[in-house]
Amino acid sequence: MRTLHRIFYAEILKLKRSRLGFILILSPLMAAMLGVMYNLNAEQPGAWPILLSQMAMAHAVLFLPLLSGVLSAFICRYEHANGGWKQLLSLPVSRTGVYISKYVVVATLLLATQLIFMGAVLFIGLLKGIAEPVPWLMLVNSVLNGWLASLPLIALQMLMAIAWASFAAPLAVNVILTLPNLMVIQSKYGIYYPWGQPSLAMLPQNDSFGINVSLETLLFVIGGSFVLFVLAGLAYINRKEI
Amino acid sequence: MLLKALSADWLKLRRTWIGWLVLLGPIGVIGLQSVNYGLRYHYLMKKYEADLWGNLILNVQYLAAPAMLLGITLLASLISGIEHREQSWKQVLALPISRLTVFTSKFTMIQFLLFVACTLLSGGTLLLGGVLGFGMDIPWGMLLLKCYFPWLAAMPIIALQSWLSITNRNQAVPITIGILVSIVSMYAAQMPDWMPLKWPLLVNESHIPIYSVITGLSTGLVIYSLSLVHFARKDVD
Numbered sequence: 001m002r003t004l005h006r007i008f009y010a011e012i013l014k015l016k017r018s019r020l021g022f023i024l025i026l027s028p029l030m031a032a033m034l035g036v037m038y039n040l041n042a043e044q045p046g047a048w049p050i051l052l053s054q055m056a057m058a059h060a061v062l063f064l065p066l067l068s069g070v071l072s073a074f075i076c077r078y079e080h081a082n083g084g085w086k087q088l089l090s091l092p093v094s095r096t097g098v099y100i101s102k103y104v105v106v107a108t109l110l111l112a113t114q115l116i117f118m119g120a121v122l123f124i125g126l127l128k129g130i131a132e133p134v135p136w137l138m139l140v141n142s143v144l145n146g147w148l149a150s151l152p153l154i155a156l157q158m159l160m161a162i163a164w165a166s167f168a169a170p171l172a173v174n175v176i177l178t179l180p181n182l183m184v185i186q187s188k189y190g191i192y193y194p195w196g197q198p199s200l201a202m203l204p205q206n207d208s209f210g211i212n213v214s215l216e217t218l219l220f221v222i223g224g225s226f227v228l229f230v231l232a233g234l235a236y237i238n239r240k241e242i
Numbered sequence: 243m244l245l246k247a248l249s250a251d252w253l254k255l256r257r258t259w260i261g262w263l264v265l266l267g268p269i270g271v272i273g274l275q276s277v278n279y280g281l282r283y284h285y286l287m288k289k290y291e292a293d294l295w296g297n298l299i300l301n302v303q304y305l306a307a308p309a310m311l312l313g314i315t316l317l318a319s320l321i322s323g324i325e326h327r328e329q330s331w332k333q334v335l336a337l338p339i340s341r342l343t344v345f346t347s348k349f350t351m352i353q354f355l356l357f358v359a360c361t362l363l364s365g366g367t368l369l370l371g372g373v374l375g376f377g378m379d380i381p382w383g384m385l386l387l388k389c390y391f392p393w394l395a396a397m398p399i400i401a402l403q404s405w406l407s408i409t410n411r412n413q414a415v416p417i418t419i420g421i422l423v424s425i426v427s428m429y430a431a432q433m434p435d436w437m438p439l440k441w442p443l444l445v446n447e448s449h450i451p452i453y454s455v456i457t458g459l460s461t462g463l464v465i466y467s468l469s470l471v472h473f474a475r476k477d478v479d
Binding site: 018019022023026027034058062063066067070073077080165166167168169172175179182183 | 258259263266267270274277278305308309312316319320323327412413414415417418419421422425426428429
């Protein structure tokens with residue numbers, strides 16, 4: 001474990017000049033475009049939540065779960081490409097440490113996207129001249145809850161990304177399981193669906209989707225599945241033949 | 243020559259699970275719609291009383307459009323990913339075979355797989371309608387039009403994704419772009435007619451679907467030719 005920060009540093013080094021920034025700003029950029037196109041009445045009460053749910057719709061329902069898969073596959077790319085697993089694991093590092101640092105890097109990158117997204121919401125809100133003061137608590141809550149809710153999903157995606165050498169393979173599974181989101185999150189089983197959790201946590205409560213899940217329930221389910229998926233990932237990487 | 247290249251590409255795809263992907267896409271779309279119809283059977287039967295088949299096809303299409311765009315992204319990436327991962331571009335291009343053929347073979351393979359997926363989708367729609375008891379009054383023209391035309395109209399996106407996947411070593415870039423394109427396409431119905439993303443929906447101001455297909459095919463051909471020129475001059479690693 002003492003070497004953890006060194007593995008972490010090595011992971012970051014591998015990401016340099018990989019056009020990662022481009023991937024991170026894409027979704028907030030698209031959300032901003034949707035926000036600009038949306039015909040918002042800036043004077044009406046509750047203009048901020050309306051703007052947030054408009055912009056968070058595509059971002060949280062589809063892009064966030066998909067991005068967690070892209071980033072997980074991204075971080076395992078070099079290892080799969082050139083016999084990197086053998087090289088990395090023959091160093092005096094623990095497999096658990098490798099898993100943890102890869103996980104932390106992906107989670108951090110996803111947090112960065114969330115913060116950029118929040119910036120985009122603020123920018124569009126001010127651009128449209130919304131009369132109400134900025135509801136910082138609601139914005140920060142939405143962005144952070146969305147991030148917390150994608151943590152189990154990252155663990156699940158990481159497991160697939162480590163297991164399969166093909167870059168697109170884990171993503172194909174991810175895509176196939178993300179598309180049902182469009183319907184699943186409207187049903188009462190949505191909170192048990194890892195791909196649907198980020199959107200349920202991020203969209204304002206009681207909005208047009210009619211989501212009526214208490215945040216406590218959601219966080220309880222998320223915490224449980226997080227522990228489960230991380231343990232599964234650790235168990236797998238420690239036994240994997242490389 | 244192209245046939246030989248195709249059979250080589252086919253050989254590389256065998257026993258990968260790419261066939262399952264082609265199978266799972268349509269099954270997923272039909273499966274979700276059967277859940278939708280199953281859960282709300284009486285409500286939907288009443289709502290769509292006037293045109294049961296037509297509305298089923300529209301409902302299937304609503305999910306199939308983004309699914310097809312995501313499928314294009316994944317197929318393009320999987321097919322070229324084999325070469326990138328094994329770093330065998332140099333090897334393939336060292337063979338006495340033109341770059342044009344190599345590129346076209348990969349492109350044709352994607353088309354073939356998409357054709358299979360479209361066929362499965364129309365078959366699945368028929369099956370679902372039959373199980374739900376919609377009768378034999380099937381609008382064949384509309385069914386075939388809604389299943390195959392979106393594929394033809396999506397040609398610019400297929401050409402773009404093939405080009406991006408084949409020329410980028412880093413597959414995260416084409417895949418992220420593909421995902422983004424698919425998500426933006428869900429808002430495409432409100433976009434102006436010149437947007438290529440709108441064409442697979444077969445909606446345009448003159449209400450003639452074949453216009454979307456023609457613009458799609460011709461724009462696709464232009465992008466395909468440009469990417470051929472680029473690939474023929476590109477340094478590979």
